[in-house]
Amino acid sequence: MLKQIEGSQAVAEAVVLCRPEVICAYPISPQTHIVEGLGKMVKSGELRRCEFINVESEFSAMSVSIGASAAGARSYTATASQGLLFMAEAVYNASGLGLPIVMTVANRAIGAPINIWNDHSDSLSMRDSGWIQLFAETNQEALDLHILAFRLAEELSLPAMVCMDGFILTHAYERVDMPTQAQVDAYLPPYEPRQVLDPGQPLSIGAMVGPEAFMEVRYLAHAKQMQALELIPILAKEFKTVFGRDSGGLVHPYRAEDAETIVVAMGSVLGTIKDVIDEMRDGGVKIGVLGICSFRPSPLAAIREVLQNAKRVVVLEKSLAVGLGGILSTDVRMALSGLQLQGYTVIAGLGGRSILKSSLHELFRKAGADALQPVSFLDLNWDIVNRVLERERHSRRSGPIAENILRDIGIVGASIA
Amino acid sequence: MEMQPIKFYQTGTFTVGNRLLGEDQRAVQANMQRTNSLNSGHRACQGCGEALGARYAIDAAMRASKNQVIAANATGCLEVFSTPYPETSWQIPWIHSLFGNTAAVAAGIAAAMKVKGRTDVRVIAQGGDGGTTDIGFGCLSGMFERNDDVLYICYDNEGYMNTGVQRSSATPPAARTATTMAVGDHPGNAFGQGKNLPQIAMAHNIPYVATASVAYLRDLEYKVTKAMSVRGARYIHIFVPCPLGWGAASQDTIKLARLVVESGLFPLFEAEHGEVTGVYKIRKPVPVEEYLKPQRRFAHLFGKQPATETIARLQAGADRNIRKFALLAEAVAHE
Numbered sequence: 143m144l145k146q147i148e149g150s151q152a153v154a155e156a157v158v159l160c161r162p163e164v165i166c167a168y169p170i171s172p173q174t175h176i177v178e179g180l181g182k183m184v185k186s187g188e189l190r191r192c193e194f195i196n197v198e199s200e201f202s203a204m205s206v207s208i209g210a211s212a213a214g215a216r217s218y219t220a221t222a223s224q225g226l227l228f229m230a231e232a233v234y235n236a237s238g239l240g241l242p243i244v245m246t247v248a249n250r251a252i253g254a255p256i257n258i259w260n261d262h263s264d265s266l267s268m269r270d271s272g273w274i275q276l277f278a279e280t281n282q283e284a285l286d287l288h289i290l291a292f293r294l295a296e297e298l299s300l301p302a303m304v305c306m307d308g309f310i311l312t313h314a315y316e317r318v319d320m321p322t323q324a325q326v327d328a329y330l331p332p333y334e335p336r337q338v339l340d341p342g343q344p345l346s347i348g349a350m351v352g353p354e355a356f357m358e359v360r361y362l363a364h365a366k367q368m369q370a371l372e373l374i375p376i377l378a379k380e381f382k383t384v385f386g387r388d389s390g391g392l393v394h395p396y397r398a399e400d401a402e403t404i405v406v407a408m409g410s411v412l413g414t415i416k417d418v419i420d421e422m423r424d425g426g427v428k429i430g431v432l433g434i435c436s437f438r439p440s441p442l443a444a445i446r447e448v449l450q451n452a453k454r455v456v457v458l459e460k461s462l463a464v465g466l467g468g469i470l471s472t473d474v475r476m477a478l479s480g481l482q483l484q485g486y487t488v489i490a491g492l493g494g495r496s497i498l499k500s501s502l503h504e505l506f507r508k509a510g511a512d513a514l515q516p517v518s519f520l521d522l523n524w525d526i527v528n529r530v531l532e533r534e535r536h537s538r539r540s541g542p543i544a545e546n547i548l549r550d551i552g553i554v555g556a557s558i559a
Numbered sequence: 560m561e562m563q564p565i566k567f568y569q570t571g572t573f574t575v576g577n578r579l580l581g582e583d584q585r586a587v588q589a590n591m592q593r594t595n596s597l598n599s600g601h602r603a604c605q606g607c608g609e610a611l612g613a614r615y616a617i618d619a620a621m622r623a624s625k626n627q628v629i630a631a632n633a634t635g636c637l638e639v640f641s642t643p644y645p646e647t648s649w650q651i652p653w654i655h656s657l658f659g660n661t662a663a664v665a666a667g668i669a670a671a672m673k674v675k676g677r678t679d680v681r682v683i684a685q686g687g688d689g690g691t692t693d694i695g696f697g698c699l700s701g702m703f704e705r706n707d708d709v710l711y712i713c714y715d716n717e718g719y720m721n722t723g724v725q726r727s728s729a730t731p732p733a734a735r736t737a738t739t740m741a742v743g744d745h746p747g748n749a750f751g752q753g754k755n756l757p758q759i760a761m762a763h764n765i766p767y768v769a770t771a772s773v774a775y776l777r778d779l780e781y782k783v784t785k786a787m788s789v790r791g792a793r794y795i796h797i798f799v800p801c802p803l804g805w806g807a808a809s810q811d812t813i814k815l816a817r818l819v820v821e822s823g824l825f826p827l828f829e830a831e832h833g834e835v836t837g838v839y840k841i842r843k844p845v846p847v848e849e850y851l852k853p854q855r856r857f858a859h860l861f862g863k864q865p866a867t868e869t870i871a872r873l874q875a876g877a878d879r880n881i882r883k884f885a886l887l888a889e890a891v892a893h894e
Contacts, residue, residue: 163674163675164667164674191674192674193670193673193674195666195670195705196705197663197701198697198698198704199697199698201659201697201698202666202698204660205656205657205660205663205664205667205698206663207667208656208660208664209654209656209663209666209667209668209670209671210667210668210670211667211671212664212668213629213667213668214675215670215674215675217667231657231659232656232660235657239656339629339652339654340652341626341627341629341652344651344652345652346642346647346649346652346654347653347654348632348642348654348655348656349642349644349645349647350638350639350644350655351644352644355644
């Protein structure tokens with residue numbers, strides 16, 4: 143059924159269709175509307191046979207999910223940013239225990255300085271946690287990926303994050319096609335784990351594993367993600383059969399077949415990039431884009447296949463590996479191992495900085511002329527940055543960066559002092 | 560029911576031996592049909608109070624629930640000594656997740672049981688004092704506040720023993736630990752304000768709170784059984800001596816667990832919905848020195864120049880407990 147609704151509400155309704163049995167809620171922007179929607183639907187009776195638990199922290203949210211999932215209940219929670227970091231220990235634990243929890247991450251920057259707006263720093267910080275990470279481009283895909291994620295997670299006995307851009311998707315009202323309960327039931331069978339906490343069959347879970355077996359356990363965790371690489375396209379195909387549309391999958395190439403320049407990106411910015419590419423194609427520029435849906439597992443072969451005939455690759459990412467450059471770029475480089483391609487990393491949109499079409503036009507034009515630095519930052523205010531760097535050349539480098547900027551430019555902070 | 564004719568004497572106490580009781584009143588452990596939830600062969604130290612407390616507590620809970628128990632366990636000695644992969648001593652469904660999230664994991668299990676209609680299955684969370692009073696405190700308070708249907712048992716050995724005897728918020732003043740060494744002008748742990756978890760639990764007005772000690776095992780079994788008869792969040796705080804961490808003889812575990820109660824340092828009580836409903840009366844109060852002296856963690860108090868001022872402060876704490884909880888038995892109180 144077609145609906146014009148907020149992204150968060152669309153996700154909440156999709157999650158309800160997946161019949162979760164335990165939902166943990168702890169507020170953090172920009173994911174709050176999702177759990178608010180779920181709480182209402184549980185309380186009103188729209189979703190029966192479900193415990194909705196208002197926990198006291200994100201660490202607890204993931205921990206309650208762990209207990210519920212280990213006891214055989216389909217479990218869901220949502221978080222973002224600081225919340226994801228606060229639950230980090232339990233995030234790793236959930237995957238180590240092989241529990242197919244599904245969690246929405248409404249991607250948001252990490253402080254300090256505190257910032258509630260969108261970038262991908264939060265879920266990418268959990269890159270090696272053993273969770274599957276699927277990135278949504280649109281609200282329709284965000285909705286669909288939740289249904290896919292439960293299926294994928296439970297088939298593999300691995301937890302999955304559905305990552306959607308905070309505010310840009312979560313708070314945007316868009317048209318979505320909401321599936322029927324019958325469709326979801328046909329696609330997603332009930333959760334029936336092999337090992338559960340059951341007094342009828344006592345079992346110890348979570349024992350201390352020593353050096354004699356730990357490597358094997360870790361390898362098998364890796365092998366599960368490799369299995370996911372095979373399973374994700376199969377499930378996407380099946381999804382299309384049941385729901386009648388393309389969603390999920392490993393990667394989404396767009397106008398990339400004959401492209402000399404291929405941009406790589408994740409999430410909602412792909413829409414803007416596609417518009418720019420259409421305009422540049424109209425002007426005869428051979429440029430395309432590769433959207434990464436599955437960040438983990440990393441679809442190295444699929445990425446390589448799309449990129450190998452290009453002349454250059456521009457990875458545009460909303461995350462920063464401080465002291466290195468890009469996070470997604472590093473994965474892409476690995477996919478291109480041995481190929482002599484020009485590679486550029488562009489850090490863009492951190493903390494919600496708008497990524498404008500005009501900026502992208504300029505960026506891609508420079509890339510086409512191979513006039514980009516290996517690592518660059520889109521629309522950085524160099525006046526501010528250079529002023530701070532200049533001062534630091536001859537005075538002490540101390541204190542919080544944001545507040546130091548204020549001292550340098552002589553407003554607010556200086557007037558208080 | 561098959562019974563083992565146990566000759567059960569505890570000298571120096573008023574504890575009634577099993578042989579003097581009717582079969583229906585005998586301890587769970589006296590029954591050959593006990594579940595041995597924490598089976599033999601685990602790797603606890605000789606004289607471990609925690610292993611003893613856990614076996615009694617979980618067996619009592621098993622009997623009370625007709626063997627329908629699931630337990631979540633915090634990281635710590637109990638977890639490490641009971642489950643060195645691929646072995647386990649647990650005869651019950653058991654999960655270890657993390658150090659600080661046990662109450663939340665248990666809440667999740669309870670939610671799963673509720674949604675699946677398995678209300679016969681009872682959920683227990685257990686951990687040491689570090690996992691309870693420090694790192695797991697937030698999750699525990701949340702579980703209390705929501706009144707989740709979980710019995711949380713804290714085995715309090717007054718420090719981080721698994722990591723090598725460091726101070727926790729349950730470590731008593733003046734005690735030597737690896738992070739509060741017996742050196743300097745104020746040797747041992749500082750006199751803080753204390754962190755009384757049973758009373759903090761009571762402040763949540765949860766249905767049942769109790770303290771117990773492994774010297775009073777029938778009292779412990781009674782309190783676990785009582786807790787299992789109630790729904791909602793429940794808390795039992797069990798005093799469990801640690802011979803290794805305290806520098807005490809292995810055979811003194813029960814003695815120390817008794818002296819801590821008889822000195823007034825660790826009051827035994829139970830409370831319902833935030834109000835004390837019963838206390839274990841002390842019949843022969845003992846000075847705190849009797850409890851402190853056998854433990855090397857307090858040895859610096861009894862050197863060539865005894866730390867009389869410090870001992871007096873510890874005694875004052877015990878006296879305060881005795882007053883506050885009216886711990887003295889009538890006959891003694893009137894002397």
